[in-house]
Amino acid sequence: MSQPQQTSLRNRLLRALSPEDFAQLQPHLEPTTFQLREVVITPNAPVDEIMFIESGMVSISTAHDERQIEVGLIGNEGLVGAVPVALDCVTTPHVYFVQLSGEALSIGREPLCAAMRESPILRRLLLRYVNTVIVQITQTAYAHASLSLEARLARWLLMCHDRTDGDELVLTHEFLSMMLGVQRAGVTLAIQNLEGAGRIKAKRRRIKVLDRDKLLALTNGSYGTPEAEYARLIEGA
Template sequence: MPVPSQRYVRNHLLSILSPDDYEAIQSVAEGVALGRRDILIAANKSITHVYFLESGIGSEVAATPEGRRIEVCITGPEGIVGVPLLLDVDRTPHETFVQIEGDAVRVEATAFRRLIEERRLLRGIFAHYAYVAHLQTAGTALSNGSHTLEERLARWLLMCHDRVDGDEFPVTHEFLSTMLGVRRPGVTTAIHSLEGAGMIKARRSHVQVLDRDKLKAAAGDSYGVPETEYRRLLWARR
């Protein structure tokens, strides 16, 4: 797939680069289609590429030796999959896979490292994103330990809503139970609670956001800190 010109690129980080920095990335990048469950970063293996999502969502997951998994960070068209490479780390114990299918601009790891070594302004923009991703991970840990399941679910749905076009996106109860680290019956109860309050409409394998303001109220202080910092550091550059 061809890499679009900067005028038409949908990834926000790429859209706010200087024309010169964008051309440098474009010269070593390729466009790729991402299918659901595709592995973007394998756990404990060398990171081969970074991905600037144009659409869709990537899910970063931590796992125990016994195989229990929980989501720690999600990425959409606002960011980049492959943050460890920004920190000069070539692998991670976490896996990142495609949660919602889409498209991406992909850059091979060696070429990406060369770019961030040579281009200070480009490196600075990506470093700001790495900071926001860290805040999201910290917020997930805080939410898991301090908030109710309904608050955590509302937060997760808002984060997905932020990253998709429209108000509906695919998700199953089974997937949510894994990502939130809880049993499936608890997820079903939480979904029914949000649905009963008119915030969402759930049907088989999909959720539609009906009232975002109510959903934000339900999430309370579990949602908003990384989003505020993203707007301050990166969205204002647009």
């Protein structure tokens, strides 16, 4: 099987690597796929394989009893498992599961850590990425504590829209209620209100973004900071 070439990749983090750093990782990158609801990192278990996402989305969630709430979202801008691996923690209390099926390039923890030891520039870039994940998580905490359900849903739809091709998102009310930590009836009402204002168009298992600016106007500053940090620290590095 031919090795992936940096210029043909969709993962923005891999594309931001120097050619020398990518060459260190290239022999260890293995194409893989992941399916809806698949758990790709189990809480408190060693993170041995991590994934540079090419398409699809993975949620970082916290779970207590039977409640599960999303605290972070990873798409083709990122690396699933970067936080525990780059910080040398080995495990994480969070669950990482697939929100939208897709493709990725998988790499073992050991070859990635070896490459980070060899290249301070690679280590710095991955730690900068970890910082953007932390910023996203803190913005999510602010959103959950301070914003209305409609505003939180608007922010979340914008984040999903950033990580998918086109304007149509494959989402169910059940899944949205789990991610936002509310009852399904509340999500249904919030979707109806966003649709009534011309921000989205809801279909069965799908939501189409009609007006990003109208969604953005609802978010009260909770959207945009992690995205700006990524552009500054990763793509401007």
